[in-house]
Amino acid sequence: MKKKGWINFFQIIICMFIFLQPNAAFCAVPAEQFPPAKFTLPAPDSAPAQKYLGLKAAEPFKVSDIKAKLVVIEFMSAFCPHCLANAPIMNNIYKAIQGDSRLSDVKVIAIAIGNEKGAVEAYQKKFKTSFPILLDEDMAISASMEGVPTPTTMIVSTEDAKVLYSHTGVIQDPDGFVKQLKTLHKKK
Secondary structure (H helix, E strand, C coil): CCHHHHHHHHHHHHHHHHHCCCCCCCCCCCHHHCCCCCCEECCCCCHHHHHHHCCCCCCCEEHHHCCCCEEEEEEECCCCHHHHHHHHHHHHHHHHHHCCHHHCCEEEEEEEECCCHHHHHHHHHHHCCCCCEEEECCCHHHHHCCCCCCCEEEEEECCCCCEEEEEECCCCCHHHHHHHHHHHHHHC
């Protein structure tokens, strides 16, 4: 291989290495840059998910229908390497919320952008996620949020569907995220 060929080869390898790093930093998107989360979500796929969200029927719903003060929404994909790295972190955030009686009116959901049911079921099985993961197969929800990147985790008010906080990329400081959630919860 000529010198130029080797240089191109190593440039590609370096770019792939940087892209596939689970701890790669992403550009933070201020919460106010996102429109309100007024999209319609698909019906939960199980009675326990419906009960957890406080929904009266297994039918499509809006964030404002969730019986909670705040909702943590993770936009993810079952194939995104950063989402895979973020999965155990989201599980720990969910457990922290569930374990804090002061946050009993906070719910967690994930929205799987562009994924089919089988891929999401495999993801749930692999990472043992307990919170509902809802499908956005046609990416209409993502489009309504102006093409939100994955993973992006938002804290949303159910009162007005306003995005109060957002974090794009792997959450490096889960305790800091939960602290931010508690601060926003006190204000609501």
